Amino acid sequence: MPAQSSGSLSVRVGNTELPTPVCVASGTFGYGAEYEQLIDLSSIGALFAKSVTRAPRSGNATPRLVETPSGLLNSIGLANVGIERYVTEKLPLFAAMPCPVFANIAGESVDEYLEIVERLEARGEIDGFEINLSCPNVARGLAFGTECAQVESLTARLRKATVRPLVVKLTPNVTDICEIARAAEAGGADAVTCINTLLGMVIDTENRRTALAAGTGGLSGPAIRPVGVAAVYRVRRSVSIPVIGAGGIMCAEDALQYLLAGASAVQIGTANFVDPRTVARVLDGIADYGRRNGYGCIEEFHLAE
Ligand SMILES: Cc1cc2nc3c(=O)[nH]c(=O)nc-3n(C[C@H](O)[C@H](O)[C@H](O)COP(=O)(O)O)c2cc1C
Incomplete structure (x- = not known):
């Protein structure tokens, strides 16, 4: 039996039902259409699309990807087509997607986030918003996601602008991620995503340069x-x-660790570059684990006390 036929694995985020708990992470699955020949897109819990900003961005200078032991270091720099082309070129792709689509928003000011959310809220093609807080606030110099007051006020402003699910994506590059999560909840977020990437650097010792052009x-x-x-x-x-x-x-066992830790859903990111069918494999493994343990819904996937 295909795992995705199990309605009991569905998950609610705000007023939207994700058909399965296995989603794809922003920036690692394009706009979805790129993968339609490779995977049954209806088996995806939700597509979290690549971040969009007000103006088009060509991103950072290359090289902007380097492999590390068991990891990938990227400095793509939020390369994207900007909100104008996003509306004309990407929204039609989202309308054709057989799974929920969350637009991921990035900005350098509260007004930029707000303008994009308002623009997309007026349209019918997306099911919700994910707010990328890893961007520097030009007015304050620090990333949005590093200060509680900033996170709460940004979330509250965006909350007023949408009735759709509002998911705040947290950066781990903070002193206490729990405080930031509480600020997002206080601002009215429907859910939080944990975690965005961790700050890192690789140095090419022969060239005495950083491996990434951006450092x-x-x-x-x-x-x-x-x-x-x-x-x-x-x-x-x-x-x-x-x-x-x-x-x-990378696999069902990894996703299960997240579910047992308390996640209601998971996102697959870097693994999509290794095997575009990871979502299907992970979903099958979760469904199998649920059947073996007699779990009726995701909330029953808990750590033993
Ligand atoms: C190449 C690449 C591009 C990414 N672009 C974005 C992005 O545009 N917006 C965002 O919120 N996160 C972005 N991320 C972060 C991922 O969505 C995810 O949070 C992170 O990679 C951790 O998951 P993973 O280890 O499964 O990849 C990107 C990650 C990678 C590897």
């Missing part, structure tokens, strides 16, 4: 999985909204 980048892949699982475990116990787990999920 630092974001570390993803199996190397960050224990960090992500711990973040989900702690955040789950700090907020009462659903937590979506992300970071280094």
Whole structure:
């Protein structure tokens, strides 16, 4: 029996039902259409699309990807077509997607986030929003996701602009991710995603240069999985909204760690570059584990006390 036929694995985020708990992470699955020959897109819980900003961005100079032990370091720099082309070129792709689609929004100011959310809220093609807080706030210099007051006020502004699910994606590059999660919840978020990439650097010692042209980048892949699982475990116990787990999920066993830590759903990121069918494999494994343990829904996937 295909795992995706199990209605009991569906998950609610805000007012939207994800048909399965296995989603794809922003920036690692394009706009979905690129994968339609490779995977049954209806088996995806939700597509979290690549971040969009107000203006088009060509991203950082190359090289902007380097492999690390069990990881990938990237400094793509939010390359994207900008909101104008997003509306004309990407929304039609989303309308054809057989799974929920969350637009992931990035910005350098509160007004930029707000303008994009308002623009998309007026349209019918997307099911919800994921807010990428890893961007620097030009007014304050620090990434949005590093200050509680900033996270709460941004979330509250965006909350007023949408009736759709509002998911706040947390950066792990903070002192206490639980405080930031509580700020997102206080601002009215329907869920939080844990975690975005970890700040990292690789140095080419022969050339005496950083491997990435931008110097630092974001570390993803199996190397960050224990960090992500711990973040989900702690955040789950700090907020009462659903937590979506992300970071280094390569197989069902990895996803199960997140679910047992308290995640209501997971996102597959870097693994999509290794095997585009990871989502299907992970979903089958979760369904099998649920059947073996007699679990009726995702909330029953818990750590033994
Ligand atoms: C190449 C690449 C591009 C990414 N682009 C984005 C992005 O545009 N917006 C965003 O919120 N996260 C982005 N991410 C972060 C992922 O969505 C995810 O949170 C992170 O990679 C951890 O999951 P993973 O280890 O399964 O990849 C990107 C990650 C990678 C590897």
